Amino acid sequence: MPIFAVTSAQDFVRLVSDLPGVDMLAHDKAVSRQASLTKPAGSLGRLEELAIWLAGWQGKEVPSITKPCCLVFAGNHGVAAQGVSAFPSEVTAQMVSNFKNGGAAINQLARLAGAEFKVIELELDQPTEDFTIAPAMSEAECCAAIQAGADAIPDQADFLLLGEMGIGNTTSAAALAMAIFGGKASEWVGAGTGLDATGLARKVEVVSRAINHHQPEKLSAFECLRTFGGRELAAIVGATLAARHCRIPVMLDGFITTAAAAVMVRVNPFSLDHVMIGHMSAELGHKRLAMELNKRPLLDLDMRLGEASGAVVALMIVQAALATHQGMATFDQAKVSPHD
């Protein structure tokens, strides 16, 4: 059964506005458990934070992850015609084949981390409109992509890792982030898959032109998403939102997934409380985006690949957090003298 049905902008706003929250009882029990374990208080740092966060969302003092699922959404972008990427649009479908054949980075990483991997193609032969000219998607197209994201969550999934593939989508993400948070195009636009200085200048100009054309300060969050987002960005919004309705914690990957999810905070500032960012992308705009969301990515390894690669590496950190929270002895059990 679908988690929800989105067929209009109103549906979207309603679904983002009314959300289940964290289980504070389980959260507080996990805090107490951490204080009893054989280590100086707080000395596991963010591993403690992760265990407590999971406890709250799973509603269990001692949470666990038994079915982590990695979803990679792929879409094509009309704006790619503006020469904003170092790679041609055909590469989106070629990389999807590579995912299916197990040859991409994410295949190796998902296997290592024990995550189920699924790639979801979103009408690759139907690129979105070039958003320098017209909104990328109609309301119906945007809703269909949000729905596709929600529907992609496998049954019994208890942890979600979200990623994307789409030539041109750092341009889409930069425009979307600028539409939501303001600033200058040069603060949001990065080199993507490897633009040179000329390409980068062109990409800045393309984003500036699109923002001037659409005047996003007059647009709703949903309108920003359909205007600047690609189908894979809308699907990431849908998956993040559906996960929240099921209290499934979500690990975002990097710049593009964060820009997509950020749409939700324009509607409800608490809507990403079940979300962590896996990796601080080397892509220029991600640092600011993470700050705007008040989220500190778990890792900073100079990665800028997408494909959920940063999210899945971060899953291993979450597993480390759970292993310590689940398995450590307490001061009493181990007969270790507590703090003076």
Added chain:
Amino acid sequence: MPIFAVTSAQDFVRLVSDLPGVDMLAHDKAVSRQASLTKPAGSLGRLEELAIWLAGWQGKEVPSITKPCCLVFAGNHGVAAQGVSAFPSEVTAQMVSNFKNGGAAINQLARLAGAEFKVIELELDQPTEDFTIAPAMSEAECCAAIQAGADAIPDQADFLLLGEMGIGNTTSAAALAMAIFGGKASEWVGAGTGLDATGLARKVEVVSRAINHHQPEKLSAFECLRTFGGRELAAIVGATLAARHCRIPVMLDGFITTAAAAVMVRVNPFSLDHVMIGHMSAELGHKRLAMELNKRPLLDLDMRLGEASGAVVALMIVQAALATHQGMATFDQAKVSPHD
């Protein structure tokens, strides 16, 4: 057969001075391999760096880790009598029991990461001298601890993770780092396992007094180690040095292990080329120490536990690097169009 024998300061200097280097042929082949894999050039960031680093030290284009070994050295410190820790000295032996019983953080983390775990007790009932009064160790004691570290490396180990346990040892590490790199005690002394402001001020005073007493600017690297280091710090030096003679890559944990290994760069600036730092400790002095060594820790998760916990979490990042380097398809294999 022991990797080497150290019975004097001269032995130590000779062993640190004459070291095998990286296999540049394997290193360069790994660089070429990375460029052929289906991803934008450089987009796996430090995962690429790690794979290439391992290739160079293992002398193989496609390196692998089959027997990662985590060694935790435990020692007791005379300086603990100065009231520099939030925990009493008995906790060192209590935590060693906890390690042996599988109840500590490192037990859970080593199991998760698939690392063999070994704890090495270094005469816990014989604390070092209080270094505010006399050198912590004699030349012979320091050599014996270095030797113990070297001898602890298991046969067939192909990756080493080094950690420590010892009430009072952040004080020892701070004094050692200050002895080697200069600066003020307040720049090197942190809260350790959780000192309050009064305890912290006392710890700063203790380190200042010890440095004034011993005048380390007149001491050799070995003399600094025996004067301010504990047995577990000397053992970490020994294990790091022996690993280098066997071309085994080493992952250091945090502040204390880094301070210990830093002794080697005073003798030979290239002596830590086979070493990475796993985690940027929340302990005050680690950031500066990492900068002095020109090494960027892989992780920054606010951890400050020791026990090799940061090193073993970082091992999972290394495994991610190897999985991608080993398993990804090339552009040719996957029929993906390369960069424009």
